[in-house]
Amino acid sequence: MIQMLEETTLPINSVKLLASSRSAGKQLKFKDQTITVEETVPDSFKGVDLALFSAGGGVSKKFAPEAVKRGAVVVDNTSAFRMDPEVPLVVPEVNEKALYAHHGIIANPNCSTIQMVVSLEPIRQKFGLKKVIVSTYQAVSGAGNRALQELRTETQDYLDGKEMHADILPTAGDKKHYPIAFNVLPQIDVFEEDGYSHEEWKMIHETKKIMAGDMNSKAIKVTATCARVPVPVSHSEEVYFEVEDAKNANVAGIQAALRNAPGVVLQDDPDHQIYPMPINAEGSRDTFVGRVRPDQEEDNAYHLWNVSDNLLKGAAWNSVQIAEHLDKLNLLHMQ
Amino acid sequence: MIQMLEETTLPINSVKLLASSRSAGKQLKFKDQTITVEETVPDSFKGVDLALFSAGGGVSKKFAPEAVKRGAVVVDNTSAFRMDPEVPLVVPEVNEKALYAHHGIIANPNCSTIQMVVSLEPIRQKFGLKKVIVSTYQAVSGAGNRALQELRTETQDYLDGKEMHADILPTAGDKKHYPIAFNVLPQIDVFEEDGYSHEEWKMIHETKKIMAGDMNSKAIKVTATCARVPVPVSHSEEVYFEVEDAKNANVAGIQAALRNAPGVVLQDDPDHQIYPMPINAEGSRDTFVGRVRPDQEEDNAYHLWNVSDNLLKGAAWNSVQIAEHLDKLNLLHMQ
CATH class of the missing domain: 3.40.50.720 (NAD(P)-binding Rossmann-like Domain)
Known part of the structure; x- marks a missing residue:
């Protein structure tokens, strides 16, 4: 800050x-x-x-x-x-x-919401947005400095053949703690009664409030799965989305919208293995977007992959x- | 073997x-x-x-x-x-x-296909299956022993403050190599011309062949995003799926189908932080499934999270x- x-x-x-x-x-x-x-x-x-x-x-x-x-x-x-x-x-x-x-x-x-709406807004403006299904690959720094230290300690213990000991993650406020090193934790924040984690709840309702003006808006459907991966900084997200204007939307049009969008850097050239990755996003204020491709069996649905520094833009x-x-x-x- | x-x-x-x-x-x-x-x-x-x-x-x-x-x-x-x-x-x-x-x-x-179809088949049998959208969190051992060694070496170098050096991942046969330690690689295998990686192509067409008898079957729609995470063994998958029989399907019915399914262990109790994780699946032949929950805005769509040892069941x-x-x-x- x-x-x-x-x-x-x-x-x-x-x-x-x-x-x-x-x-x-x-x-x-x-x-x-x-x-x-x-x-x-x-x-x-x-x-x-x-x-x-x-x-x-x-x-x-x-x-x-x-x-x-x-x-x-x-x-x-x-x-x-x-x-x-x-x-x-x-x-x-x-x-x-x-x-x-x-x-x-x-x-x-919330950090995971910000980079998603930055990636989706240029697409929404051009082709409309009906529905979003997001799966996150979130960095440990989102849980604070002590969690980052826990990742380092657990990682070294694992390499040294020692048992890993967890005190903080998945979330300091919950009862059980599991190692994040060499693991994936499908829990960020505590669980709600409906089986969604609070992080997932945030992604759903914050996106509705930011993009449609109301946390319970029905104008854009959103569902989310949030998982923590052993990465220090920068969240990654797979975002599946349905546009309104299926007739005019296509990959080139979505890429063009992203290329000109504020706060977005398009890194989308699979032939040359260019796509967003956490190690390249750390320290940047931008949201990196790539892997734009259509769902091959739907005329209105696409994928994108975004990465952003959760401590900066997030x-x-x-x-x-x-x-x-x-x-x-x-x-x-x-x- | x-x-x-x-x-x-x-x-x-x-x-x-x-x-x-x-x-x-x-x-x-x-x-x-x-x-x-x-x-x-x-x-x-x-x-x-x-x-x-x-x-x-x-x-x-x-x-x-x-x-x-x-x-x-x-x-x-x-x-x-x-x-x-x-x-x-x-x-x-x-x-x-x-x-x-x-x-x-x-x-x-392919490993990532196997654990997905094991998780989905009991649901398909009971409620039918229209569509699958999968996001993977795949382990490094899927790329072989040298990739596993690369993860260890890079990890130690990172902890020691040294530069990481990549020779193998994302895939030995491609031109560029990126570190997997403390990173996420949204590439598994090489890319096809349509922007899908070959791993994603496999998940789509193998699933169709296994579940519907034909690699190009239109009976079940499948789309996939495959990413590698710094985990040695056990793939994780977020699976979003639409059932045919929306009227009779519900979380309890899906959980019951999974509880009785061969090769599946249901680990689904968010209140007690019970869900599948790679560190618990390593060494087991089972596919662990949890986090079954509905898409709150669709009457026929659900999420599940599965984890399985990619070297054993995979x-x-x-x-x-x-x-x-x-x-x-x-x-x-x-x-």
Whole structure:
């Protein structure tokens, strides 16, 4: 987040770093300044124009309204407000205009949703979109720094012939823990009563809200399967989709739409083994899309494969990008 | 393969181990015997009742007809004869009866196909099957021992902060090679002209041949996306499927069909975090199935997640199991 703020075009006068009392006093760099982390209290937000929250849903629920009360616009990277009909859920490439309706808080979607809607929006604009079936191959960093360390430790233990020990994944808040090293975990976040994981639920309802304005919209059907793979950074997704305009849609037309789309880099040349991969996406703000091909037995269905850095476009960059768009639209008054 | 033969119920009198001249002279154990590997020549098959081939398509094309000429029944684990309309392509749990039509050669399907059709057949029998959309998370051992070694070396290099070097994956026969460690490769085998990989092509046409009797059958629609993940053994698959009998199908009915199905172990209890994972499937002949849940916006579509040991049910065990069924049906005359 700090790195994205260092690189932003926003006219930043000063930066505050806020955290819990546990982290207060820590010193972090912003450009050539050293900034001391302060404990968050409601009055921390006095005089603040823009507050980026990314410290868990509980913290956002408690402090985001306090920040708004004190005149800040909040971009919240947690799930606290995403389904609030009063709070825009925004991916700038897709629904920038939703920003006009904000009341102080704008929600940043879940990482796996963001890269999917960035890949699908250019197609939706050109050919319409009826249905999406997504299978994810998600990176470990989505579960935080401790999960990343767990992947490293388990991996080394496995190579050394030792037993692997899991404390965090599939999700810190659940009862059982399984190794991610050399494994695939078909669980991200906890399970809902209907057998979907909460991550899958998010992909379904966030996509509907971002692309069709309502978390329960019937305009676009979405279903999802989310799995964690032993990759540190960058989620991959196989996206199967049905277009409205079957007559005019084709692979070349979809590729053309993607080639010209903001935030998208088309990497689609199977003959030369060009396709998106996590190791190439890490560190980039773009969503890489390839393997566009038709379902050979349907006239309106296609596949694509996308990869994006879940920590940048999936989190920090999308948050800062929202702030840039707020500023551009005069919806954020930087003093 | 040797291990599966050690454990088989087939009445084996003697075993020959055949290979190229490069491996001839090597000694391997079968139960308490030490057997010297011999170079394969046409007359190697004199007096042989059952020949299991697993040394590449070229070897099978050259020697399988020679073995048949000398009275052996061949179970071929390569892709050499899979699409030959005269050669049954068999997964015993699904289409055992196809064995009756054999002319000396029976083909063993591709690993990723086998575990999918084992999972789907009980559902097809009960509710019919219209369409399948599969996304795979395939293990490295599917690409052979050298690929497995490559995964280990790359993994250690990554942990040591060294650059990773790839020589084999995504597929030895293609021009470019990319690391598999901490990565996902959306390429298995080479690409066809239509943008599908050959592995995806196999899943589509083998499934049609096994379940509907014809590699181009329109009775079941199939589309596939195959990706390799950094897992040594056991493929995982997200299988999305549409049933014929939407009115009577439901999750409980699908689970009941799977619970009673041969070769299937139902591991489906999300509340207790019970679902199939590669680390639990390695070494088992079964296909583990879980995460059965409906597409919430379709009345005839469901998801399941399956995992199976690609070296056992996906290869060696299915081959030996075919032999056992040939014997049971009196289609193999063990002397």
